[in-house]
Amino acid sequence: MTEQYQPIRVWSRKIRFFHWLNLLCILLLTVIGLMLLNGKLLGLSVDGKILLKTFHVITGYVFALNLVLRIVLGFLGKGYERWGQTLPFNQGYRQELSAFRKKQHLAYKGHNPLGKLMVAALLFFMSVQMITGLVLAGTDIYYPPFGSYVAAYIAEDSNKLDEIKPYSKVNINELAYQEMRSLRKPVITVHIYSFYTLMVLIIFHILGVVIAERREKTALVSAMINGYKYLPGDKQDK
């Protein structure tokens, strides 16, 4: 017997825009980040490093703005944009998870319960990357939002802040500089380990999408392009 599949609009234009811009930013940030991590191997000059860091930070601003707008949309948006529909913290989540294990629903309008866990983990580590990245941008190349405060802190003469440049010792108070570098150390460690975690999560996210598509058959990859999932009438969640 053939089942009746109904098209249901799940992902709004805003969600799809966020998803694909986020993917593009993470790709760029990862490629540049890996080049920075392997700077010695690639024989990067100081100027080359500064240029790559500047590209990384500018891409980081786009990534951060996109992420902040998505977080706000979770509170102010409609339907599947809202956190109640996206994260695994709603009241009925345990029942949802047990129904998922027993395969009671064969198709989900939004994310399935494991998908919600994955979204929470991805958003968490992306936020960690954003916060640590913004701190590093300030302490490394003196870029906003913290760069001017860092420069003022490490300057020998605070009237000549424009002399403070990445990798230069002009107008630097060595003691304050070393203090700033040691405060910065745990931040770069978190940025790198959170990056590794994110890479593993992204692999599982892609695997999860492939497995869910084979199990649920709702066209969930194209849904992130055109917004529509196709659900069997009687075997879907509410």
Ligand code: HEM
């Ligand atoms: C998903 C997002 C991100 C990923 C995957 C990522 C990845 C990386 C990686 C792998 C490095 C190399 C670490 C090293 O050189 O030791 C790095 C460095 C850096 N990142 Fe990110 N990053 C992300 C977001 C951001 C954001 C949002 C910003 C700021 C706006 C930022 C700013 C920096 C800076 C300034 C460095 C240079 C630190 C240094 O080498 O001293 N990152 N990032």
